[in-house]
Amino acid sequence: MAEVVMPALGESVSEGTINAWLKQPGDRVEVDEPLLEVSTDKVDTEIPAPFAGTVSSLLAAEGDVVGVGSAICLIETSTTVSAVSQDGPKPSAASVPHASPAPAAARLTVATPAVPSAAASRSVGSFLSQPVRRTAETRGIDPSTLEGTGRDGRVRLGDVLAVVDRNSTAATLSQTPSSPVAPAAVPTPPPAQPIRQAGPSATVVPPERPMSPVGAVRTEPLTRRRRIIAERMVASLQQSAQLTSFVEVDLTLVARQIASLREEFSAREGVRLTFSPYIARAALDALKEHPSFNAQLDLDRNQVSYFAEEHLAIAVDTEAGLVTPVIRSAGDLSIAGLARKISDVGARARTNKLSPDEMQGGTFTLTNTGSRGVLADTPIINQPQVAILGAGAVVKRAVVMDDPRLGETIAVRHMAYMSLTYDHRLIDGADAARYLGTLRQRLETPPVDV
Template identity: 40%
Template structure:
């Protein structure tokens, strides 16, 4: 019986949808509730599941076509329709995977020729049907795709349910995807550095003990090698395992060897025993080809090592077998190799020569290491692309201007130094200068809401926020990230310290969630932590301003005292406020900065610090 797949209602005001991708091809088997296609509307991108199990008999709406709600998208033949669907492809050689089991008893000599061509596609459906698909889940409301950055398991390895299987990077977050079931990783569909849409199949996991589908990938490589002599010689090449093809009469039917392993169907058509002599040399190229693939992804001690890490290790003469990996599952990362190289150089460095009497000590300037990226051309990461797009969007959509003030933070620094030890013991986090700046910025925002606002261009309105959600720019390994401290205006110094430490740790460790990254109404960037005097920072999209914090340096300054005006050495810093001049005027920016400056210079945080 045929079952229609229709476009369901995807929202109260949604009247149509566009088919963005079919997850199954005609002739493939689908299971009830299994994702069948992806649809995009003006409200949401989602998957449409199969309403019944069976064979996808016909696709009525092609990709990129738009149809109304209720329109027929495809037809599925359930149990009774499967034979009919299989009969049609039988007429075409390349559709042989479906009818392959039916003509099992056939032993016609002519049929053996097209059979090998059909066997390669047959392996894929077999592997997919016997296992569980690993798909890219929705990682946020606006996240539509993700890039596979690293596979934590290899084909053939056993995985446990909820065990991290791969790492994925999106424009919002980097995260791990766990295995949905326990079993054996049969197939990796999306390679590292490839981008897939939400819902796309990433891999296939089979039952424990199942054979991986890696062999079919190696077979095509072996076939072209043997194809030079003649098409008949291509078949003996995969016939290296002489034992399976022993039952020559069953050769044309891939159904017989299927229980052995996914690779068996490729070896089965090879029983063309006409040329035993040709079969003997064929295994020679096949044998080294098999271990070649795993060798590229396994370290000296069996741990996963990427090509970039191997190259970096070779350039720095680092023995990977002696490096302890800090990645997931003990895998070796780039930082591990760099640390090992630096440790080796430090150990080999000669002791500094004694300074002769009356001489001068050697310069303390740090030695700059040559970066492994020097002279390289590498692929732009997704994170880098997203950062670039956001920066260009911000600069091209706002009238940006920067105002700077100088702040004397001497009292604040003394207060911090006095309280930091007791604070760390009591709160469990270090007391850095950053929470004081966040606290002062949030307090001033309450009095100057024009800086904590957003222009709604489509409506021609301005929203003045009633909460101070402050984004904190973090210099993470993969690029600039801005996790958000929600309700910063309602937190004390201890609360801000804990939240800042938590978000910074998650940003550098790749544990940020989409919620951690969204909802900022104002942003703070501390480029002074890297020694910058001040910076003309860029206002993020959908915000009115961003505060830049410069380095704190000791400088002579004029001080007003009871005894008169004196010059003293003070801790000074610059605060720069970049703002959207369409909403914030120069006077508004100056008033806001002056308020922040007054709070910091007063340094009245003794009560919050327990002093």
């Protein structure tokens, strides 16, 4: 029997939470085939099987937090069978002396009776994450009756919530004036408690918050990813003095270049040409001229570290929430190179194919909320960085321009707002203005060779 352990999940990551088992006891698994989904404070990722065989038992259930190197499941392989039977009859578990565990990610062990776990007792195909299972139980929904939209028909949280919404809508439509809904189903809020006397003073105990009417509120468990994002955003605001400055940029020349090169670029590079690599290239050029934005502040040691390279973190919207994969040495890439990298990390982020190491080490972050039509926002710094650039939507507007022949004239231009949030403990407003000025100059005079 081969023992699979929790693999190393990246630098500084010592444990992971099992989100879902993609294979169940009795399932055949091939080498490098996805075996389970694991969540860390960095990323959600699929763990492949280190060898082929048949899953014998699961040693950890979904929702368990498991340390790196700890056993998580047993797989029966032809290698383990031949190794046991090579020297004679297969020994019993009691007759085999205990040996110290091997340090490898997959260790060979003698088969022992597997202790049934909650994950192992479920039928094949019931791949339910903890949030999905809890939501289904609280809503009285049988997940086995649902048609899952996930991998291999797996039921996702959205599938359960869709049923909840349909049930709520059906209940609302069934109500008529002649048959109102009985209010008895709504728990009666407790009355306010009387004033409690405590010596000469009195303490007023406020009543509990009354519950909302049935169907007005939908409650669901907070996912691990959402909780991590929430904690990090609040911690970022508490850690640094954040200020946001804006600049308006004329992207007309970039828009014309994209339109003229779109088909040729796609055929040559295999990805679409968009505004994102242009903005990334301009942001990186500005970092080279203004190194204070490519730095890290450490007040405890009373020092500032300036990075020799620009490692660009790209904010990516995924089904599970926001992630920021890192493009290493992005300052050395051309617009075409950045287009390929941005497309690659974006696609792998949305399919949980990123490794934990790709989620750390960024020195500056770019978030493009303009792709969703947002004109401008005030992004929160991705700690321990000191700045983040937000790109707003590119829109056509009538703009007053100074023409050398016609003087002041009105023309239709492609305009966008860029927002820079920075750590005011290290960077002054004048520094931010200079950075944004360099960014605007780079974007309004794009390179000819893309």
